[in-house]
Amino acid sequence: MELAFKISTAMKDVPTHYCPGCTHGVVHRMVAEVLEELNIRERTVGVAPVGCAVLIYNYLNNDFMEAPHGRAPALATGAKRARPDLILYTYQGDGDLASIGFNEIFHAANRGEKITVIFINNGIYGMTGGQMAPTTLPEQVTTTSPDGRDVSQTGFPVAVSEALATQATPGFIVRCSVHDGLHQIQTKKLIRRAFQNQVDNRCFSLVEILSTCPTNWGLTPQQSLEHIRDNTLQHYKLGILKSPEEV
Amino acid sequence: MPRVLIRQERCKGCELCIYACPQHVLAISENINEKGYFFAEVADQPRCIGCRLCAVTCPDQVIQIGLNGVMVHYYDY
Ligand SMILES: Cc1ncc(C[n+]2csc(CCOP(=O)(O)OP(=O)(O)O)c2C)c(N)n1
Ligand code: SF4
Ligand code: SF4
Ligand code: SF4
Numbered sequence: 456m457e458l459a460f461k462i463s464t465a466m467k468d469v470p471t472h473y474c475p476g477c478t479h480g481v482v483h484r485m486v487a488e489v490l491e492e493l494n495i496r497e498r499t500v501g502v503a504p505v506g507c508a509v510l511i512y513n514y515l516n517n518d519f520m521e522a523p524h525g526r527a528p529a530l531a532t533g534a535k536r537a538r539p540d541l542i543l544y545t546y547q548g549d550g551d552l553a554s555i556g557f558n559e560i561f562h563a564a565n566r567g568e569k570i571t572v573i574f575i576n577n578g579i580y581g582m583t584g585g586q587m588a589p590t591t592l593p594e595q596v597t598t599t600s601p602d603g604r605d606v607s608q609t610g611f612p613v614a615v616s617e618a619l620a621t622q623a624t625p626g627f628i629v630r631c632s633v634h635d636g637l638h639q640i641q642t643k644k645l646i647r648r649a650f651q652n653q654v655d656n657r658c659f660s661l662v663e664i665l666s667t668c669p670t671n672w673g674l675t676p677q678q679s680l681e682h683i684r685d686n687t688l689q690h691y692k693l694g695i696l697k698s699p700e701e702v
Numbered sequence: 703m704p705r706v707l708i709r710q711e712r713c714k715g716c717e718l719c720i721y722a723c724p725q726h727v728l729a730i731s732e733n734i735n736e737k738g739y740f741f742a743e744v745a746d747q748p749r750c751i752g753c754r755l756c757a758v759t760c761p762d763q764v765i766q767i768g769l770n771g772v773m774v775h776y777y778d779y
Binding site: 462476480607635680 | 705718721730737755757758761762763765768769770773777778779
């Protein structure tokens with residue numbers, strides 16, 4: 456039978472360790488589909504983060520390096536400078552990228568490294584048991600903010616994409632979401648553009664994706680998607696924050 | 703006619719495909735798979751319009767959409 460939707464060959468045929476309904480899996484599949492569609496899988500090197508996606512190298516069928524916590528942009532920088540013919544991408548959570556690794560991503564973007572960054576913002580440290588992240592929403596309950604995030608003590612959610620978009624260096628910085636079909640389709644398109652920029656040797660590209668962590672949010676998978684729609688989107692605006700065509 | 707193909711052994715029963723389907727084609731089975739999850743199954747195949755939204759939303763690469771004959775593409779993916 457002909458297939459109108461088939462499983463990407465850039466995805467290894469193994470079950471993932473992610474919790475049921477976790478959108479890490481959705482984004483993994485989109486990255487795999489893009490690598491296949493652009494026909495770049497064989498010259499692509501991913502950099503795995505520390506966080507729930509630490510085992511991404513078991514799931515996507517391209518080469519991988521494993522970075523220390525938050526340091527994925529440094530590994531990608533080195534590999535890309537040594538081998539400009541390769542396609543380099545990092546896949547990082549918000550604890551990894553926005554907290555311990557903020558310095559790394561900020562300077563990689565400012566230097567305009569021609570890499571692609573997939574930034575999963577689920578507003579919490581998933582892997583370690585649901586601690587507060589810099590991206591956690593005000594009043595959100597986590598294991599380290601049991602009474603809800605108090606912005607007078609811990610500040611407001613860190614808007615990484617906006618911060619990077621203020622830099623003068625040309626770049627492609629977007630925020631999207633996977634909370635419903637329409638946004639999933641848009642997210643796939645933006646991931647494709649982020650990789651196409653690198654194929655065309657254009658600029659640094661970062662795609663921030665609002666994601667879920669049903670387990671540590673204490674919600675069902677569907678309630679988690681609705682939580683993004685009703686709450687997360689109040690604090691994070693979607694859209695193209697910077698694109699190389701503008702500069 | 704589109705046909706939903708579900709790899710039941712991979713399903714984690716998260717129900718996202720069920721909410722994503724505009725045609726109420728899918729349902730959660732009363733049986734469990736090897737992993738112990740109540741898996742998704744096709745409850746009403748003739749209602750399926752082949753929109754692919756169930757497959758696009760599935761985090762675990764469970765769903766493929768088969769095709770016999772012509773299909774309307776509601777969107778590029
Ligand atoms: C140097 C170092 N500090 C702290 C940790 C503990 N640690 C592991 S994962 C993680 C946070 C991961 O959160 P995030 O990046 O949001 O990914 P998620 O699990 O939510 O996908 C932390 C702090 C570590 N492994 N290494
Ligand atoms: S802990 Fe959260 S982010 Fe990690 S796999 Fe589970 S749901 Fe996903
Ligand atoms: S292809 Fe569309 S109509 Fe058919 S089962 Fe999937 S979501 Fe429902
Ligand atoms: S979205 Fe995928 S894993 Fe979740 S219930 Fe449907 S088929 Fe199973």
